[in-house]
Amino acid sequence: xxxxxxxxxxxxxxxxxxxxxxxxxxxxxxxxxxxxxxxxxxxxxxxxxxxxxxxxxxxxxxxxxxxxxxxxxxxxxxxxxxxxxxxxxxxxxxxxxxxxxxxxxxxxxxxxxxxxxxxxxxxxxxxxxxxxxxxxxxxxxxxxxxxxxxxxxxxxxxxxxxxxxxxxxxxxxxxxxxxxxxxxxxxxxxxxxxxxxxxxxxxxxxxxxxxxxxxxxxxxxxxxxxxxxxxxxxxxxxxxxxxxxxxxxxxxxxxxxxxxxxxxxxxxxxxxxxxxxxxxxxxxxxxxxxxxxxxxxxxxxxx
Amino acid sequence: xxxxxxxxxxxxxxxxxxxxxxxxxxxxxxxxxxxxxxxxxxxxxxxxxxxxxxxxxxxxxxxxxxxxxxxxxxxxxxxxxxxxxxxxxxxxxxxxxxxxxxxxxxxxxxxxxxxxxxxxxxxxxxxxxxxxxxxxxxxxxxxxxxxxxxxxxxxxxxxxxxxxxxxxxxxxxxxxxxxxxxxxxxxxxxxxxxxxxxxxxxxxxxxxxxxxxxxxxxxxxxxxxxxxxxxxxxxxxxxxxxxxxxxxxxxxxxxxxxxxxxxxxxxxxxxxxxxxxxxxxxxxxxxxxxxxxxxxxxxxxxxxxxxxxxxxxxxxxxxxxxxxxxxxxxxxxxxxxxxxxxxxxxx
Numbered sequence: 026x027x028x029x030x031x032x033x034x035x036x037x038x039x040x041x042x043x044x045x046x047x048x049x050x051x052x053x054x055x056x057x058x059x060x061x062x063x064x065x066x067x068x069x070x071x072x073x074x075x076x077x078x079x080x081x082x083x084x085x086x087x088x089x090x091x092x093x094x095x096x097x098x099x100x101x102x103x104x105x106x107x108x109x110x111x112x113x114x115x116x117x118x119x120x121x122x123x124x125x126x127x128x129x130x131x132x133x134x135x136x137x138x139x140x141x142x143x144x145x146x147x148x149x150x151x152x153x154x155x156x157x158x159x160x161x162x163x164x165x166x167x168x169x170x171x172x173x174x175x176x177x178x179x180x181x182x183x184x185x186x187x188x189x190x191x192x193x194x195x196x197x198x199x200x201x202x203x204x205x206x207x208x209x210x211x212x213x214x215x216x217x218x219x220x221x222x223x224x225x226x227x228x229x230x231x232x233x234x235x236x237x238x239x240x241x242x243x244x245x246x247x248x249x250x251x252x253x254x255x256x257x258x259x260x261x262x263x264x265x266x267x268x269x270x271x272x273x274x275x276x277x278x279x280x281x282x283x284x285x286x287x288x289x290x291x292x293x294x295x296x297x298x299x300x301x302x303x304x305x306x307x308x309x310x311x312x313x314x315x316x317x318x319x320x321x322x323x324x325x326x327x328x
Numbered sequence: 329x330x331x332x333x334x335x336x337x338x339x340x341x342x343x344x345x346x347x348x349x350x351x352x353x354x355x356x357x358x359x360x361x362x363x364x365x366x367x368x369x370x371x372x373x374x375x376x377x378x379x380x381x382x383x384x385x386x387x388x389x390x391x392x393x394x395x396x397x398x399x400x401x402x403x404x405x406x407x408x409x410x411x412x413x414x415x416x417x418x419x420x421x422x423x424x425x426x427x428x429x430x431x432x433x434x435x436x437x438x439x440x441x442x443x444x445x446x447x448x449x450x451x452x453x454x455x456x457x458x459x460x461x462x463x464x465x466x467x468x469x470x471x472x473x474x475x476x477x478x479x480x481x482x483x484x485x486x487x488x489x490x491x492x493x494x495x496x497x498x499x500x501x502x503x504x505x506x507x508x509x510x511x512x513x514x515x516x517x518x519x520x521x522x523x524x525x526x527x528x529x530x531x532x533x534x535x536x537x538x539x540x541x542x543x544x545x546x547x548x549x550x551x552x553x554x555x556x557x558x559x560x561x562x563x564x565x566x567x568x569x570x571x572x573x574x575x576x577x578x579x580x581x582x583x584x585x586x587x588x589x590x591x592x593x594x595x596x597x598x599x600x601x602x603x604x605x606x607x608x609x610x611x612x613x614x615x616x617x618x619x620x621x622x623x624x625x626x627x628x629x630x631x632x633x634x635x636x637x638x639x640x641x642x643x644x645x646x647x648x649x650x651x652x653x654x655x656x657x658x659x660x661x662x663x664x665x666x667x668x669x670x671x672x673x674x675x
Contacts, residue, residue: 217414220381221475225428226402235427239418 071305078102078298085294097295105299116270118278118300125257125274126307131194132256133249140203140248141241145233147204148211149219159208166201170262178265188269197262203248210244211237246318254308275304329357331483331515332378337387339373339539347373349539350387355483358513360506364526365536366562372487374536375519379408379485392482402431407476408485411492413468415460415475421447422456425474439478446474449508466497473508484509484516490525502528523563527551535559553665557672560600560665566630568665569606569640573599575666583636585615590661592675600665603630603643606657614658617642619651 073090080095106118146152147159170177177196186192214237222232238245263274273281279300312319332355339348348370355361363371376382378389380401389396396404415424425443434442447453450470460468469489476484486505490498506529509516520526526533527547535542535550535558543555554560560568574581575591580599608631615635623630624646631642631651642657666675 215412215414217410217412218416220379220401221408221410221414221416222427223381224379224401224406224408225475226400226431227427231431236416236418242418 071302074298075302078295078302080295082291082293082295086291101295101299102303105296105303116273116278118275118303120271121273121275121278122303122307124272125276125304127190128193128259128263128274129253129257129307131190132197132259133252135194135198136200136203136252137245137248139198140201140205141207141238141245143204144207144211145237147208149229159204162201162204164201165199166205169200170197174261174265177262181266188267188272190272193263193266193272194256197256197259203252206244206248207241210241214240243318243321246315247321250311250315250319253311257304257308275300279304330354331357331359331392332517333388333390334374334378335388335390337374337377337389338385339370339377339382340385347539348377351536351539351541352387353534353541353544355515355517358515359531360509360516360518360529361532361534362518362520362526362530363534363536364520364523364562365542367521369536370539371519371521371536375485375487375517378483378517379406380404402428405479405482406485407479407481407483408487409469409472409476409489411488413460413472413492415468415471417460420457420459421452421463421471421474424460424471425478428475428479442478442480443474446477449477450474465493466501469493469501473505477508477512481514484514486516486518488520489518491520491522498525505529523565527563533563535562537562553674554600555674557598557600557667560667564602566603566641566643569599569601569603570667571599571601571635571638571640572669573597580664582615583638585636587615587658589664592666596669597675598667598669598672600667601640601659602663603641604628605663606640606642606659608642608644608648608651609656609658611656614656617655617657619653619655622650 073092076093076095077085077091078101079098080091081097081101084095085091106122109117143162147155147162181187181192181196184192186195218236219232222236227235257274258276259274260276263272263277267273267277279297332353334351334353337348337351338346340346351370351374353361363374365371373382377384378391380396380399384397391404391406401408416427419427422443425446426439429439429442443456444453447456450473452467452470452474455463455467455471460471463471472489489505490501493501502525505518518525518529520529527550530547532544532546533550534544537558543550543559545553545555550559550563554563554568557570561570571582574596575589575594576586577591577594579587579589580591582599617633617635617640619631619633621632623632627646628643629646629650631644633640633642633655635657640657644651667673668675
C-alpha cells in the first residue's frame with residue numbers, strides 16, 4: 026500500500042507539469058498579445074527612426090518623422106560613415122565608431138582585469154584589512170562617476186591625459202560592480218579545488234591562470250557584455266574629456282550633427298538618425314550574438 | 329621501514345580551540361591506516377596536517393625519513409583524494425591527471441606514459457578526453473584516484489573519498505581502493521567516520537575522539553579488545569552494550585541480579601557486552617531480560633530489552649526461535665569487557 030502511495034505522489038508533479046505545458050489556446054493568445062505589444066513599444070520608435078533616416082533632410086524638416094522608405098538610404102549612410110565633418114573637417118562616422126569600440130572594449134577588458142585581480146586578492150589572500158578594503162571598494166558603488174566628475178576631471182587633466190584614450194577609459198574603470206561579481210563567484214569555488222591545486226604544485230599565479238580564469242569564462246563573458254554596452258553608451262565623461270574631434274565617440278557625434286544649425290542650414294536630421302541607428306547596432310549585436318553565454322554566465326555556475 | 333611518523337602533533341587554532349591534542353601515529357611501508365571517529369574528532373585535521381594544508385602547531389611530521397612540517401603540500405610527495413573529488417571541471421580527464429606532473433616540469437612523453445598507465449589501471453582509458461561533468465560519481469572517483477597515482481607519492485591520503493557515492497557503489501569502490509593500494513604497495517591514510525569502512529579497509533585502525541587517540545590496533549584488536557567505552561560503542565554495529573554493574577568476589581551484580589564470573593577486581597564497573605556475543609538461554613537461566621521491541625534484519629534479529637532498569641540489545645540468529653516476555657541470557661567470560669566507570673578505560 027505504501028509503495029503505491031509513494032508512486033502516485035511521485036507522479037503527481039509530473040502530471041501537473043504536463044498539464045501546464047499543454048497549449049491552451051486563449052492563454053497563448055494573451056501571452057503573445059502582451060509580447061507583441063511589448064515589442065511594438067520597444068521597437069516602434071527604432072523602426073520609425075530608421076525609416077525616417079532614409080529620407081532627405083528637407084523632407085524631414087518639412088513633414089516630420091516618416092513611415093515608409095525614402096530613396097536616400099545608401100547616400101545618407103555613406104555620408105554618415107565616410108563624410109568628413111565636424112569643426113576641423115577630419116572626423117568621419119567610421120573614426121567615431123572606432124573610438125566607440127576602443128572605449129567600449131577598453132573599458133570592458135580593463136574593468137574585467139582590474140576587478141578579477143582585486144577579487145582574487147580579497148578572496149584568496151589573507152592580508153590585513155582585507156574585509157575593510159572590500160567594503161571600501163564596495164562603497165564606491167555609491168559614488169558613480171557623475172558624483173565625482175569634477176575631481177576626476179581635475180586628476181586626469183593634471184596627469185595630462187585629456188584627449189587620450191587612457192584618459193577616456195581609466196577613470197571609468199574604477200568602480201566596484203565587477204569586483205563584487207567576481208568576489209561572489211570566487212567565493213563559490215569549492216575550497217577543495219584550491220587544495221588540490223596546491224598539492225598539484227600550482228602557485229598563486231598558476232592557480233589564477235590555469236584554474237580560476239577558465240572557470241570564470243562564462244562570468245567573464247557576461248561581464249564583458251554588460252561593460253561593453255555601458256562603455257559604449259558613455260556620454261558625459263567623453264564629452265568632458267575629449268575636446269579634439271579625433272577622439273569623439275559615436276554617441277557624442279549624434280549631438281554634433283544636430284548642432285550644425287549654422288546660418289540657414291537645416292540640420293541633417295537624416296544623418297543624425299542614421300548615426301543613432303549605427304550607434305545602437307554594435308551593443309545590440311553583441312547582446313544578440315552572446316545572449317546564450319550571457320545568460321549562462323549569470324545564472325549557472327560550472328563547477 | 330616507517331613511511332610516516334606523526335610525533336605528538338598538536339593543532340591549535342588562533343581562537344584557542346584545539347583540534348588535535350598530541351597525536352602520535354606511525355604508518356609502516358605499504359600499510360593502510362584508517363583514522364576513524366565521530367565528526368569533529370580531529371581526524372580530517374590530522375590528515376590535512378600530513379598533507380600540509382594545515383599548519384602543525386606543535387609536534388613533528390616525518391615522511392620518508394625527513395621532517396616535512398614546513399614544506400608546501402606539493403613538495404611533500406603526498407597525494408590526496410578529496411571527498412568531492414576536487415577535479416578541475418574545465419580540464420579533460422587527461423589534463424586533470426597531468427596537471428600536477430606538468431607543474432613539476434615532468435617531460436611530456438613521461439607524463440603521457442604515466443597518465444596512460446594510471447588510466448589503464450583504473451579502467452578510465454575511454455574517458456580520457458571527457459570533462460569531469462560528463463562522468464558518473466564512480467568514474468569521477470577513479471579519476472581522482474588516478475590523479476593521486478600518477479604522482480607516484482610516498483603516501484596516499486584519502487579524505488572520506490566514498491561518502492558522496494551511493495551505498496552499492498561505495499562497497500564496490502571500497503574493495504577497489506583496497507586492491508589498488510595492495511597492488512601499488514604504497515602506504516595510505518584513509519579518513520572516514522564510517523566504522524564499517526574502517527573495519528573492512530584497514531590494516532590498522534586509529535580511533536580518534538576529541539583530538540586524541542583512543543586506540544590504535546588491527547580491526548580485530550579494536551573490535552575484540554576495545555581500549556575504552558568510547559571505542560567499544562563506536563566500533564561495531566549495533567554498538568556494544570555498556571551496563572552498570574558491580575563486581576563482587578564471586579561474580580557480577582547487575583541491578584540486583586547476580587552471575588558467577590571470574591572478575592579482575594571488585595567495585596563498580598561498566599560491563600561491555602557485544603550484542604552478537606550474548607546467548608538466550610533455553611531454560612531462562614542466567615540473567616533475566618524483559619524483551620521489548622524485536623527488529624528482523626534477515627540473517628539476524630535484534631532484540632531490545634531491559635536488564636533490570638538498563639537497556640540491552642541482543643543480536644540473535646534469525647533461525648532461532650524468537651523469545652518473548654522474559655528470557656534468560658548468558659555470555660562467555662571472555663566476551664565480557666570491563667571498563668572503569670569514571671575514566672572509561674579498559675580494566
